[in-house]
Amino acid sequence: MMTNAWVQTLQLSLPSLKDNTADADRLIQALKSRLGSDDIAVDLDLLKTLPDVLRNAEYHIRCVLYKDRGGWGISDILPAEDPAPVLGMAVDLGTTRVVLRLVDLSDGRPLAESSFDNPQLAVGPDILTRIHHADSTEGQGHLQGLIVDGLNREMAALCASRGFAATDVFLMAIAGNTAMTHLFMGLNPCWIIREPYIPVVNRPGTHRASQLGLCVNPCARVFVFPNIGSYFGGDLIAGILYSGLNQLDETAILVDVGTNAEVVLGNKNWMIACAGAAGPALEGGAARMGMMAGPGVIDRVAINPDTLQMDIHTIDNLPPVGICGSGLIDLAAQLFLCGMLDIRGKLVASACGSRLKEIEGMKHLVVVEGKDSAAGRDLSISQADIDSLIRSKAAMYTILETLTASVGMAPRDLTRFYVAGTFGSFINPVSAISIGMIPDLELNCYETLGNSSLGGAARILESSELFEEVDRIQSSITYLELNVNQDFMNRFSAAKFLPHTDPSLFPSVRKKVIG
């Protein structure tokens, strides 16, 4: 059980002629013995109100604390009897979606959660477009304004939904990728995408919320998760913290599946990480019928091996409008298992039958006929879409293979495999194994973490003891630069088959393939 020290109730000794210690120093001394730390900061604003606050409360107070660079700071002092709420806000600062969790800072208890589309989507859906937009000071300010305003609106609404005010929030923990973190903090992101890919800062640390334009309590502090480079951000560090990988005896792997695949392998003693482009196919963004998860989107597919009848599931059971990444992985796996895709990932005309159509010289497989789709048009997937998915899954597997090989392991040696991120949670591991995207482990080795970025951010607010763990994680990770060398290319080529050129790596799949 971790302890939470963000809010401390104290009865200070009363001033007397025998103890004329100043108000601030009296407070610090009491906190020192409570926290066991010598390094406690009080800022000028607090000094200005301190004498009255202490005397009005008869030196019986609640201290709201924060941490910065290993030391403590006092954000505010409230009378111990004052029932005012003291809240924390965890934020997953996603490129696409931003998720907030409101917690009670005195015990870490979650109170409410909400999310909103990253308003920077108006500038560009991908981070690259936004970084180019930030080339000018105006553009950079514009992007920062969008996300900060969005956060302020959403925080106010989230607090209000539980009868609180945003000014009740005293501590925030924000986890995002390196580029989003820069755009949010108003730091120039342009060197992130230029070789040799240098962020402005690896450990942004703790700042005043007001300095970042955040409308919470005027004395609130914001902790921003550190990164280990342009392509391994604070969202991943938060994910590691959330998974607990950093405290395991056994060696485990954590994978954030997406357009970029970020992977960390390790245990409590060491961690090694890498990131590489897996391609947009995994998130469903590349296929013609591909789209983000949403109402009517196909998220699960089964094919009856006898009738080859497709059994599709859509979100909210609405008429299908397209397919998301997890649906696409399901679909490819099912097509392969029942022989409609061969081991090279090519559509097999004989097996596909009337579902196969040729459009503009390209093979297409009709997944949903027009009569059943929402728009009344066929929903089909092309050979090119499948090729793209196969490149993505091959990239994913190659990254896993390269990282494990770097420490003398193979993917199948793993006994614990964390799937981080919201998207990863929707992937059916059986399907992902079937196409050879992830190693053929026992299913109970796989653990989906959901929004591990938000979860990690919230952990900090739940337990002040974990604060230093974040920097420890950051500094104990060795980042492996994925140089695309011949070795990598050979592995990649071998992984472009279904499930792999070496089927012995996927024994569970071999048993299921028809014929």
Next chain:
Amino acid sequence: MMTNAWVQTLQLSLPSLKDNTADADRLIQALKSRLGSDDIAVDLDLLKTLPDVLRNAEYHIRCVLYKDRGGWGISDILPAEDPAPVLGMAVDLGTTRVVLRLVDLSDGRPLAESSFDNPQLAVGPDILTRIHHADSTEGQGHLQGLIVDGLNREMAALCASRGFAATDVFLMAIAGNTAMTHLFMGLNPCWIIREPYIPVVNRPGTHRASQLGLCVNPCARVFVFPNIGSYFGGDLIAGILYSGLNQLDETAILVDVGTNAEVVLGNKNWMIACAGAAGPALEGGAARMGMMAGPGVIDRVAINPDTLQMDIHTIDNLPPVGICGSGLIDLAAQLFLCGMLDIRGKLVASACGSRLKEIEGMKHLVVVEGKDSAAGRDLSISQADIDSLIRSKAAMYTILETLTASVGMAPRDLTRFYVAGTFGSFINPVSAISIGMIPDLELNCYETLGNSSLGGAARILESSELFEEVDRIQSSITYLELNVNQDFMNRFSAAKFLPHTDPSLFPSVRKKVIG
């Protein structure tokens, strides 16, 4: 030789694919190995400009540093080739007079000095009046505005006098008494004068100059000297640092003579301090003809023992207008030695002759006849003025006796006696011994320090290594509350004689007394 680390020139390693450390973290790593410290802060404002500054300078830079709570911080980064000056400003924040010293922060070299009357004099000459004025928020803001505006004007002029701008100042060190420090920082001073006399803060620490309203470099920091209570302020702590008492093997004493006498006794292992009212007579403010040092003010007096002729010296050799504290001590000593004052401090009619006048029933001694004075009126000193001086000198001696007695010493056991403060520098120790104000030590035991408050503040700017020494001094002082008990009163009564009821304590004086 102390080293000065406030300005560090560094060539950072250049970013590469093999070392993608972020700009800020690269900088911190380089500083870590230079400074041997793990705790180096970079603030958000600096992060915003850092990437361009580093690249434009090809990572060859000068870092301007500060310290706070044992850690380092980076105020600003300049290209190494940029010849821009980096200055520091030491301030003695006196109740009456404020003195500034401009230094080159890169080597600690003093560049210029100036002083101005504390503009808070317009509200009241004494600190008590000002503290009452600060009872309202408006009054407090008014007093803070007066001193901050005054500092800004004077700093701009002082910098300009050497061809610099106030924005060239990156680090300030400010030493003042506890009340002045509070008024300057905008902290409520009202509890300082109410029992049990509690300051808002003992260790104000380091703050942004801009937060204090100071118009120097926007990223400049201000270190404010700590106090050990309402009556032993940062000016004294600075004085101890300047004297070096805190590093002595032998036990020494440091005395700041004034309306309040502040005394510290100790060596490198321990220090004990007290403060007590000595009365305004010592500063010349109480006598009818008394005044602050200035043109035409009598600062030295000699009396020919044979002719009883007075030989007076005035500042700038102008016709006399009054007498200052050091002149008054000289006068009393000389009157005593030639028999015009008896051992009870009473004017002896037979010895004073025609100089003695009776005005409104009170004995007066004419020091300067009307024909010789600037105003054409007699300058005379009354028996009441002398009584007041004797009470003050007795208080001073009693404080010294009480403090030394508390550690089993007597005043005459001392071998080193530092006289701190500008006023103390003007006192003739022979005269002060003659009236029994200070112990009868060899003259070479006495060392006047001049403006030790300014000197101590400047030391910090000269040598970053001394920074931690300030807190060490502050925490190693035991403050002795001078309870006016029977013991104290007995000592005080004995000290009200010239030089003392026990003349064996002052053997050098006994020899000189006429008759």
